[in-house]
Amino acid sequence: MELNGNKVESYSPSAGKKKGGEKKDLFHVIHKVPAGDSPYVRAKHLQLVEKDPDGAIVWFWKAINSGDRVDSALKDMAVVMKQQDRSEEAIEAIHSFRHLCSKQAQESLDNLLIDLYKKCNMVDEQIELLKQKLRMIYLGEAFNGKATKTARSHGRKFQVSVKQETARILGNLGWAYMQQNNYKAAEMVYRKAQSVQPDSNKACNLGLCLMKQDRLSEAHQVLLEVVLKKFPGSDDGKTIDRAKELLSEIEEMQPNMLPFEIDSSIEEEIMERLDLLLNEWTPFRSKRLPIFEEILRDQIAC
Template identity: 75%
Template sequence: MGSSRRRGGGGGGGGGGGEKKDLFHVVHKVPAGDSPYVRAKHLQLVEKQPDLAIVWFWKAINSGDRVDSALKDMAVVMKQQDRSEEAIEAIRSFRHLCSKQAQESLDNLLIDLYKKCGKVEEQIELLKQKLKMIYLGEAFNGKATKKARSHGKKFQVSIQQETSRILGNLGWAYMQQNNYEAAELVYRKAQTIEPDANRACNLGLCLIKLGRHGEARQTLEDVLLHRIYGSDDEKVVARAEQLLHELDPFNCVSSPFDVGQSVHEEIMERLDLVMNGWTPFRSRRLPVFEEIATFRDQIAC
């Protein structure tokens, strides 16, 4: 960390040196100080030495220095270094040292790591767990929105958006297992909450795999006709066009909605069982639940 002090304190009087030091930390997005976590961030972002940064993130965790951030940042660097298995083990082993507020972001990291490692079963179980927390009103610390950050920009995420996003990820995980019946059911639920063109393409692919080409064509044409949010994305439109070309023009008759009973029961039980425990208070506090409530009719009493 001596380099940061030299850059920050060189030249000019005391005030100018302090301003330069502050500017250095702002430009390189590293915290001030000389603790293990600060040294790790300096190695990661300034000196571009990820392996050494991981060593210092470990030291930060072991010394109790900004453990929440140290564990998350270390896992991200490990993922970038193709050490995702190590990152998964680190999160599992040390997340108990982190605050309650950090657990949700650690879960999101785990889902990404499971995806990269091809651990589909683990990914599915964690996604279902996150859905259950939402349905029980335990996500976002009971609030209807949370603050998020992407590419350096902060924005608000609603429970509705989060539910739809997680369902989309769950649908994609089922597709990796070639379980297109389950994926279709999950994607349809996601689309009723917040329609999205990319998910519509995935739903169209599921329907193609299930041989229901008429429904697939209608779903994909909704993207091309800009009827769904995200239809202005050129890559999504190109994908919808490609999927349409794969359809057999002589086999575009819609077949009845027919999901195997075991799959139907498994998905609906996991995703909707907790609906029976909702209270009016929770429903008022999280309005998105009212939109999902129509699926109660699909549950066998």
């Protein structure tokens, strides 16, 4: 096969064995490229082996136009465009060609669009798409009707539940509202996210949201819980450090506030009060989440 005028070693599932019958590593396995000589294969070779992103984009276009693995070609091309600071082009490409992709590819395309909107500071579009994904979960249409889906991160596969996906989307929606300075909407979404699946990062963002509304006592309580590692994900040192910085800011603005280095008896009292508060929030009960009855009301739609 030739790419850019250069001959490239042929790679196929049956290629190459060492003497004695021992199989050697295949080219396409080593470089994580598919076997063959199609436009999509050429694009992946340029992307991963020759490190030529511009050439890869050209061949991804050819793959899409020729109907060659369109789902993967469109997603991979958008990712390369994002890496090349061509995010607006990537958004336009997804909008123009996603109708050629399978139903199974639409969810991953939406996730990619959310990242691209964030990179382009298109907050309104990001919020609308996040709310659309919440509606799909509410209607039982997410994950193609399944309770879990398989996701990838750093080459590893893992299972994601509807509950985990809901909390993730709510966290992203809360942060998007924060970018619009819509702190009331952000607070409601963060509290709902914590009721579904609490974690330290969303708790820290909730604390910041409360600070922006000058509700320093409430913010202090939430951030104190983060520092005391009362939420899952508290092993993230960056989140703990951020919570400590915010607590210091609160104590500078309100000197009579108790410092976060408090004795255990006061800590237990605060924990008991917050436990009562958590118990009042709507719990996760089923696939059709009752929390969306509030999220999709006019306050969020505005």
